[in-house]
Amino acid sequence: FPLPESYGKFISEVKPQHLSSAVLHRSKRMVLDSIGVGLIGSTTDVFELALQHCQQMYAPDDISSVYGRRGTRLSPTLAAFVNGVATHSMDFDDTWHPATHPSGAVLPAVLALSDMMSANSKPCGLDFLLAFNIGIEIQGRLMRFSSEAHNIPKRFHPPSVVGTMGSAAACARLLSLDHSQCSHALAIAASLSGAPMANAATQSKPLHIGNASRFGLEAALLASRGLEASPLVLDAVAGVAGFNAFYEDYVPQPLESPNDNGHMFLLEEQDMGFKRFPAHLGMHWVADAAASVHKLLVGFGPGTFSPATVQEILLRVPKSKYIDRPFPDSEHEARHSFQFNACSALLDGEVTVQSFSPAAMRRPDLLALLSRVHVEYPQDNPANFNSMYGEIQVTLVGGDILKGRCDTFYGHWRNPLTNESLRKKFRNNAGVVLLPEKVERLIDVVEELDRLGDCRTLLSQLY
Numbered sequence: 001f002p003l004p005e006s007y008g009k010f011i012s013e014v015k016p017q018h019l020s021s022a023v024l025h026r027s028k029r030m031v032l033d034s035i036g037v038g039l040i041g042s043t044t045d046v047f048e049l050a051l052q053h054c055q056q057m058y059a060p061d062d063i064s065s066v067y068g069r070r071g072t073r074l075s076p077t078l079a080a081f082v083n084g085v086a087t088h089s090m091d092f093d094d095t096w097h098p099a100t101h102p103s104g105a106v107l108p109a110v111l112a113l114s115d116m117m118s119a120n121s122k123p124c125g126l127d128f129l130l131a132f133n134i135g136i137e138i139q140g141r142l143m144r145f146s147s148e149a150h151n152i153p154k155r156f157h158p159p160s161v162v163g164t165m166g167s168a169a170a171c172a173r174l175l176s177l178d179h180s181q182c183s184h185a186l187a188i189a190a191s192l193s194g195a196p197m198a199n200a201a202t203q204s205k206p207l208h209i210g211n212a213s214r215f216g217l218e219a220a221l222l223a224s225r226g227l228e229a230s231p232l233v234l235d236a237v238a239g240v241a242g243f244n245a246f247y248e249d250y251v252p253q254p255l256e257s258p259n260d261n262g263h264m265f266l267l268e269e270q271d272m273g274f275k276r277f278p279a280h281l282g283m284h285w286v287a288d289a290a291a292s293v294h295k296l297l298v299g300f301g302p303g304t305f306s307p308a309t310v311q312e313i314l315l316r317v318p319k320s321k322y323i324d325r326p327f328p329d330s331e332h333e334a335r336h337s338f339q340f341n342a343c344s345a346l347l348d349g350e351v352t353v354q355s356f357s358p359a360a361m362r363r364p365d366l367l368a369l370l371s372r373v374h375v376e377y378p379q380d381n382p383a384n385f386n387s388m389y390g391e392i393q394v395t396l397v398g399g400d401i402l403k404g405r406c407d408t409f410y411g412h413w414r415n416p417l418t419n420e421s422l423r424k425k426f427r428n429n430a431g432v433v434l435l436p437e438k439v440e441r442l443i444d445v446v447e448e449l450d451r452l453g454d455c456r457t458l459l460s461q462l463y
Contacts, residue, residue, distance in 0.1 A: 005231060007183060011177075018262045024450050026271055032447075033093075034094065036428075036429035036430045038067040040092070042086045043433065044090060050081065061074060063115055064112040067433075077218055084109075084212065088205065088206040090278035090353070097270065100139055101158075102166060105167050109213040110171065113171050113175070127174070129449055134173050159209050164189045167189070167220075168188070171185070171219075174220075188219035188223055190234075191229065193246070194245075201333045274411045274422060282385070284406075285317075286315060287390075290342040290344075293392055293394050297309075297394070298349070311372065313343070316378050318383035318384070319383060325340070326339050327339075338390075339375070340370065342373070343370050434463075442458075
């Protein structure tokens with residue numbers, strides 16, 4: 001088979017029983033975390049701008065629900081868009097390796113599509129989870145066909161590339177498309193993919209996730225109507241750019257259809273990374289290293305320490321231009337600044353949602369620390385989420401030197417959040433928008449999702 005056809009057969013033929021208990025457990029954690037991140041994201045300026053745009057520029061279409069907004073419904077594709085924007089609006093959503101944000105591109109689309117389906121044809125919870133996992137799997141497979149994709153990106157923002165494909169795959173499955181239509185959905189999605197990295201650390205970066213979710217759904221709906229696309233878009237055809245337009249060293253492999261022995265999902269082999277605070281994943285290494293030095297600094301005297309006692313701060317981080325920002329001007333730049341996150345953790349002992357508020361960013365003590373930061377890029381510290389580290393060395397005015405290092409932060413796939421920590425994050429996020437009883441109900445519903453006969457129970461809890 002050409003590659004899209006092998007993918008189409010996989011999407012249409014994989015069955016709920018191929019989901020192991022480990023994959024079900026991990027994917028339900030992803031669904032819960034992504035909903036919580038989307039709910040708190042519905043309070044941001046960028047979400048409000050996206051929602052107002054959709055409400056004012058398109059005719060009302062009262063079908064699919066919007067995170068955190070009771071009484072507000074949009075067309076399915078626009079709901080997928082704004083909920084995708086919400087999910088990435090604070091850079092708080094899950095991250096995998098090779099580097100992408102998989103859930104935000106898929107979950108809003110399958111939620112919006114489930115809303116769109118008639119009352120007697122809505123998917124059961126297990127079918128919903130299967131579609132979600134197909135969307136995650138397709139992203140992971142495509143990224144593993146490129147060595148370039150393993151590193152922190154320089155050209156295209158990965159969720160805008162593989163996320164669109166994952167959303168298309170998940171929606172094609174939920175629509176019960178045949179294998180040929182599933183192949184076309186992927187090929188159509190490839191024409192709706194891609195966003196440059198220059199828009200990272202701006203209000204436009206969340207649009208990448210929103211568009212991935214929306215355009216993947218769009219591609220599946222177009223394929224369901226019979227629209228066709230190239231059967232070779234995922235193959236590496238010499239002289240004709242297909243999916244290798246995004247990854248120059250792309251070497252694709254077919255995806256085997258499951259047999260009696262089942263299918264080993266990538267999520268079984270590698271867990272997901274969940275963020276403890278809303279910033280680019282690379283920030284979590286320097287923040288944890290700096291927090292360990294904060295404990296030492298506080299130990300030098302009672303209470304908090306004074307930045308006046310700090311002579312120099314040295315960071316040893318991977319070389320990655322777009323997250324090396326000495327003096328960030330906006331919350332979005334701050335979420336992508338090694339310097340800002342290290343100094344925030346050094347000052348406060350942690351980084352939180354509040355660390356990126358205008359008041360926190362303007363603190364004289366924080367600005368004083370930022371002015372003393374120098375950065376080194378050791379050869380043994382690659383720009384790769386699986387093997388990078390963060391190191392900080394603080395030289396005090398009296399000559400003392402304090403050091404901190406983090407090789408694997410808490411929340412990384414090698415050191416996953418416990419269920420208790422994940423639920424605490426969810427409660428903090430969802431609780432900004434929902435009443436406490438609804439927050440607890442959502443936790444219960446997601447935990448029971450694979451046993452629910454109808455996903456309406458989940459859909460009714462999101463606002």
